Amino acid sequence: MRVGRAWRIRQDQFNLSLDPETAREFHDETLPAEGAKTAHFCSMCGPHFCSMRITEDVRKYAAERGLTGAGAIESGMQEKRKEFLEKGVEIYAKS
Numbered sequence: 001m002r003v004g005r006a007w008r009i010r011q012d013q014f015n016l017s018l019d020p021e022t023a024r025e026f027h028d029e030t031l032p033a034e035g036a037k038t039a040h041f042c043s044m045c046g047p048h049f050c051s052m053r054i055t056e057d058v059r060k061y062a063a064e065r066g067l068t069g070a071g072a073i074e075s076g077m078q079e080k081r082k083e084f085l086e087k088g089v090e091i092y093a094k095s
Helices: 003-016 020-030 051-065 069-086
Strands: none
């Protein structure tokens, strides 16, 4: 996802909050570095569990394979199953 698009999506998330200014302030307090303002994740979930990033990844996966709905889910789950088995069936794998 391009930085500009990620920034717009994050701004949409702020604008949907009950108090957008306070949401931005909290974000900037927890991630004060300038790079965090254009990062593809927020301070709540971090880069590995960002629901917005995961949703974007899922949409991209489906589009690349010409899949929709249940077909995309089934295909993705089978790929993850194979990856899980190949990595030794460990839930908490070391990086």
